Amino acid sequence: MRWSEIDTIPCPVAQAMSAIGDTWSMLILRDALRGATKFEEFQRATGASRAIVADRLSHLVEHGVFTREKYEDHPPRYAYRLTPRGRDLQPVLMMLSHWAEEHLRKSPSDKPLRLSGRRHTTCDHAFTPVITCSHCGEAATPDTIIYDVPRHVAVKR
Amino acid sequence: MRWSEIDTIPCPVAQAMSAIGDTWSMLILRDALRGATKFEEFQRATGASRAIVADRLSHLVEHGVFTREKYEDHPPRYAYRLTPRGRDLQPVLMMLSHWAEEHLRKSPSDKPLRLSGRRHTTCDHAFTPVITCSHCGEAATPDTIIYDVPRHVAVKR
DNA sequence: GAGGGTTAGTTCAGAAAACAGACTTACACA
DNA sequence: TGTGTAAGTCTGTTTTCTGAACTAACCCTC
Secondary structure, three states, X not given: OOHHHHHHOOOHHHHHHHHHXXXXXXXXXXXXXXXXXXXXXXXXXXXXXXXXXXXXXXXXHXXXXXXXEEEEXXXXXXXXXXXXXXXOOHHHHHHHHHHHHHHOOOOOOOOXXXXXXXXXXXXXXXXXXXXXXXXXXXXXXXXXEEEEOOXXXXXXX | OOHHHHHHOOOHHHHHHHHHOOHHHHHHHHHHHOXXXXXXXXXXXXXXXXXXXXXXXXXXXXXXXXXXXXXXXXXXXXXXXEOHHHHOOHHHHHHHHHHHHHHOOOOOOOOOOOOOEEXXXXXXXXXXXXXXXXXXXXXXXXXXXXXXXXXXXXXXO
16 A cells, blocks of 8 residues: 555545645644745745645645635746635644643643643633534533444454 | 654644654554554554554554553564543544545535444434534634734744 | 845755565464 | 464665755845
8 A cells, every 4th residue: 555545545534634645734734724825934834845845735735725826927926825625624733733732741740731822712711622512512522422434444353 | 854853843733743653643543443453453454564554553652642562472462552642632533534524525516425424422413523612612613713822933924 | 237035936866764575473273 | 284363574676855956037225
């Protein structure tokens, strides 16, 4: 199995990762959600090489996560803007950040990291994300969720 | 900037991706959350080469996402089990799946994919995950969230 | 009008990493 | 003696990445 064949796996996690690309793409998405739109902004903020940034941006455009709009003709200059599909990745990045803040302290005795203050404008309070059930509104914690996994994908026990 | 230096970036997204590893690690996590514990199970389910599986598993053990327990001495056999830190990645994987199911249909006219039925045992209904605010309990959609990003990380506008 | 800054890339060679497939070890069962 | 299972390691090729230089066209300052 090659990287390039990952998109053939019939699984939403594999499909999602295939569309996003890799860690550099994640960092580019993070910066886009913070407001970055220009090539140079992405390059500076991620610290990745120019070739990587060019490659990942075109991958993300191909997969409908960004649009590439010319905002100047001579010389050609482009703005990369998140599509609705791209903006919908915000919850994924937020949960990832939340996980890191909870778990990735430097030493076990450290307090949880709080690198980014997250504020809910509806109630104007700092908060942490809580996943709830679209049907009953109660918390959907890992132990209250079961999956009906298609038989051909299921792991043999 | 090298891959190996990603963990030096003071950003929870970078830290999280550094701890997780890459797409193969994501697939390994997916399988672990489905109940896989053995090397061979991970190898079959992900389709990655044995070297990749061995490498990613040891990476994840190093980062406290899995434990490696010997369950047989001769010959040595190991079970990989998720730690609490690893289990807490479940919401991340769930949001990623949800995004793929909503957005990655084969053609624009297709209905959203529903590859895995997600059921909430509290109310016994199929559901989609909704992120809410830990303070007021209302939906925390991207447009109702603002970040207080530390100045040294902020993108210049 | 010379020089520097900005923006969005492309190109190149050498270095690093990923990868498939074969191999190893060791037991169980027939 | 042979097949199956399990958990890797090893090897040599293939692919990707890095870092630096280069292009190109405009703007601004001196």
